[in-house]
Amino acid sequence: MARVAKQPTPLPTSDLDARKAAILEAVVAEHIDTAQPVGSTSVAHRDEVHVSSATIRSEMVALERDGYLMQPHTSAGRVPTDKGYRYFVDHLSSGVLGPTQQHEVSDFFTSVRGEMEDILEQTSGLLSNLTSLTSVVVGPSHARASIRTVQLVDLSPRRVLVVAVLSDGSIEKRTLELDTEVSALDVVEASSQLDALLLGTTLEQRLEVPSRDTSIATLVREAVSALHTSTPTADGDQVFIGGSSKVAGSFDQVETVRKVLGILEQGLVVVSLLQDIMNRGLSVAIGSEHGFAPLSSCAVIVAPVLVENESTGAIALLGPTRMNYPEAMAAAEVVSRQLTKRLSSASKDDRG
Amino acid sequence: MARVAKQPTPLPTSDLDARKAAILEAVVAEHIDTAQPVGSTSVAHRDEVHVSSATIRSEMVALERDGYLMQPHTSAGRVPTDKGYRYFVDHLSSGVLGPTQQHEVSDFFTSVRGEMEDILEQTSGLLSNLTSLTSVVVGPSHARASIRTVQLVDLSPRRVLVVAVLSDGSIEKRTLELDTEVSALDVVEASSQLDALLLGTTLEQRLEVPSRDTSIATLVREAVSALHTSTPTADGDQVFIGGSSKVAGSFDQVETVRKVLGILEQGLVVVSLLQDIMNRGLSVAIGSEHGFAPLSSCAVIVAPVLVENESTGAIALLGPTRMNYPEAMAAAEVVSRQLTKRLSSASKDDRG
DNA sequence: GTTGGCACTCATTAGAATCGAGTGCTAACG
């Protein structure tokens, strides 16, 4: 009972002796390179271990028995299982970005300009370029940001635009379609009432609006309720997907490509998948680990994007389970750090 | 030597006799259905023509000689060439949407709510659903819209947000990163100066800004220049792409899928392609017609979206050259009309 | 415990035979 409280059985599934680990590493690395089942001799020719192929073979049957490897069919090489990749990721891989790529990242972050949305979108492209994987960037949520200013703009006698500027620099807008015409003066008056009313609140806060019946009061009420209604599409979150064409380079079954793309099209599904992975404290979800069947041949790498030490956004990489984990994880890690830095410096002294 | 003058002659390439046309139609229709080369007997069994397969064969050699059909190899059926599709589109296809789809469209447009961007994005999804093709929706340009309001919002002592509301309800924002701190009062003052200065102008108009050296004047100057700088990403145009997963369903070569997706990722390329097609007065560009080699196995259907009788936006469908033209063209046509109607009713009485 | 040797497995490849969809040609027919 000392430290042998695993499952019901005390099999030391989480630790392999050094040689098994080395062999597993070799198999995974080789398979990532070649996308082919790898045999005992190819492992012997690498320099992770220096034993004969026969020895490797006998170790491999052990690794297969314990669920780290599998054979597509008798007399084929071995392929890592999800569990095998998991061990590789947890114990073995320690990737650093190549110097070229390091440069690419720092060049990017020193030169990128413009609004947050643009930066996030371009970051997504950067990640995808670095790794040849599809990337997902979820922008920081605006839920916490408070309202700095609200303004009404009359576009036409019956159409009024509500524009709210939040403390994080983002903007929410809603168009009101009115039943009756309003005068420009009423709009101005309602606008300043609104501004006073909402200043400092967040979009999530519900608040009591005096329900008088003047046209100005009606206008104010409608504007408030419109602002508090989230838009039908993205739930306030901004999702940027980069390099979806990379999906087609990752799988050779066109049907798999179609499925994965179909999922990527549903932004909300992707966001909640990432949320789920992060909630479970993972940074990598391999194959069946994320419990999302249509993506069972994919692995997802997630890294949080912190603002004021809270994780509000995320960057993710999506690719086949046989992706280059060290490289991809390193890329995600460094980009996440840089992006966090960028966003923090932008928000560190906001006037809430 | 009587009528044996083929090439440099006034051959009536643009008109086929009725039977040839019927046969061509049958071949195209069948090939759209089956994606296979179609033989003389399958044509004979359809009811476009009622002649024997032998007759059809001899007509087919003529159609092939004239470039409407081609054989992948001897002893295979015929496949339409781009020219064949072109004839089909110009002379033969006359599609109407099925009643179910008509309903889907009108339901959509009666129930869709929200901001322009959301509507455009959802329209893109609708089109893609209707046709099983990838759709591109290019939002109306804001170039013509005049400024209704400009406001400065101080986010932090050194960061000021410029928010411009345009007459079409769209918003442009720029963040200014200042070298020196500015007071909240200065921001307010600059804001009202800006508003007065820019009201009624468009983003394209360059205007003289008095270059005094007060901190307020500097702020105003920077704000104006920021607004006049277009964002690095989309050139003011908004592009919405829907159903990119449909690409994977349209081609069975994964490499083709990758190429097409790669192009779709470059929004600007797509937009200029659509522009080019429309400039040439086409509504359909088939295969090599659009002169864009990477998409030579694709056809593009474009329909303008009019605002105040000017074409400022566009909707497009992209698919394999063997797409269902009648259906796709009908869908593009009706959605374009509905969208135009929607946008016109929204802007018809804007206060410029 | 490690290794070389060896028999065995089985997907993949190559080649040969066959099939058959579809053609082009020709002769007969109305």
Add this chain to the structure above:
DNA sequence: CGTTAGCACTCGATTCTAATGAGTGCCAAC
């Protein structure tokens, strides 16, 4: 003269078989 039935022919696709060889598991020897 246009249309059609008949027929020989072509050639990709399919099927089958045999050969290949990468890779394994086992065992005996080191």
